Amino acid sequence: MPWRETNDPYAIWLSEIILQQTRVVQGMDYYMRFLNHWPTVEALAAADEAEVLREWQGLGYYSRARNLHKAAKQIVETGYGLPVTGDGGHLFPRTFDELRALPGVGDYTAGAIASFAYNLPYPAMDGNVYRVVARLLDIDEAFDTSAGKKLFHQKIETLLDRDNPRLFNSAIMEFGALYCTPVLGDACASCPLQAMCLGYAHGTAEVLPVRKPRPKVRDRWFTYTIYTDGTRTLIQRRENPKDIWYHLYEFPCEESQTEDKYPFTHVLSHQKLHARFIVRKVQKMPDIAGTLVIRWEDLNDYALSRLTLRALDTLRLTPQN
Numbered sequence: 068m069p070w071r072e073t074n075d076p077y078a079i080w081l082s083e084i085i086l087q088q089t090r091v092v093q094g095m096d097y098y099m100r101f102l103n104h105w106p107t108v109e110a111l112a113a114a115d116e117a118e119v120l121r122e123w124q125g126l127g128y129y130s131r132a133r134n135l136h137k138a139a140k141q142i143v144e145t146g147y148g149l150p151v152t153g154d155g156g157h158l159f160p161r162t163f164d165e166l167r168a169l170p171g172v173g174d175y176t177a178g179a180i181a182s183f184a185y186n187l188p189y190p191a192m193d194g195n196v197y198r199v200v201a202r203l204l205d206i207d208e209a210f211d212t213s214a215g216k217k218l219f220h221q222k223i224e225t226l227l228d229r230d231n232p233r234l235f236n237s238a239i240m241e242f243g244a245l246y247c248t249p250v251l252g253d254a255c256a257s258c259p260l261q262a263m264c265l266g267y268a269h270g271t272a273e274v275l276p277v278r279k280p281r282p283k284v285r286d287r288w289f290t291y292t293i294y295t296d297g298t299r300t301l302i303q304r305r306e307n308p309k310d311i312w313y314h315l316y317e318f319p320c321e322e323s324q325t326e327d328k329y330p331f332t333h334v335l336s337h338q339k340l341h342a343r344f345i346v347r348k349v350q351k352m353p354d355i356a357g358t359l360v361i362r363w364e365d366l367n368d369y370a371l372s373r374l375t376l377r378a379l380d381t382l383r384l385t386p387q388n
């Protein structure tokens with residue numbers, strides 16, 4: 068992975084934020100594009116939020132992109148006085164606490180940057196690491212609660228190689244990703260850690276780690292109206308910071324309470340969206356508060372929700388139809 072071959076904290080941070088909730092294959096492309104577009108944190112800080120959101124389009128969880136941009140601005144405004152030794156020589160927070168204070172950076176990301184960029188002795192606990200630690204030490208406490216996280220952090224401190232945290236973190240992550248995987252198969256039989264693995268010894272490895280019960284998924288029904296006069300359409304920006312897709316654009320939308328079957332289903336982490344799109348050909352664009360009249364050819368200049376992109380693709384909408 069290119070982000071494992073650099074000590075540049077900016078590049079590592081970028082990769083970690085992109086890879087949260089994104090598969091490596093998909094994330095790689097975005098990582099390269101972001102680095103090309105904004106090679107330094109200063110360049111990212113100088114970008115428009117709308118531009119950042121547009122580049123992020125398709126990755127989902129847009130709060131990550133907003134936080135990325137906010138954090139870049141914060142870094143440049145704070146002006147951490149110490150130039151780093153990595154590529155570019157630009158400024159970047161250098162301690163775990165400074166990193167942890169950035170928007171969108173939690174314990175995992177701060178630990179990953181601190182160890183991969185600066186070789187500081189902090190664990191970087193992603194899902195793979197939680198699984199390996201739970202199995203090695205036979206921990207049956209849910210790892211995704213605050214008490215569980217605290218316990219796992221205490222436990223991994225006893226394993227962490229303080230002389231080489233960079234190597235330790237990448238080794239345990241890779242071990243979890245490639246070897247001690249969710250479904251074990253016959254991996255344990257030839258595992259080099261078998262002799263010290265309590266989960267293996269107690270026969271519990273396969274059912275570890277334990278998660279807290281999942282919250283109920285909420286169903287929502289959206290009706291989108293796609294107005295077109297042949298050359299133009301109407302879009303609106305989602306303005307509720309507490310709701311999905313904050314500051315992304317879509318066609319005018321009405322939400323209703325129904326249980327009808329709609330042609331599109333879009334699943335998010337805690338919500339299942341049911342959507343339908345109605346095309347309405349008009350001579351004159353209606354005057355709807357909060358909407359923008361734009362030319363069809365300019366649609367790609369706006370950061371659109373993934374559902375909107377899917378609908379455009381499926382319905383093969385062009386100005387003529």
Ligand code: SF4
Nearest residue numbers: 247255258264267272
């Ligand atoms: S013995 Fe099995 S469960 Fe234990 S670390 Fe190895 S692969 Fe994972």
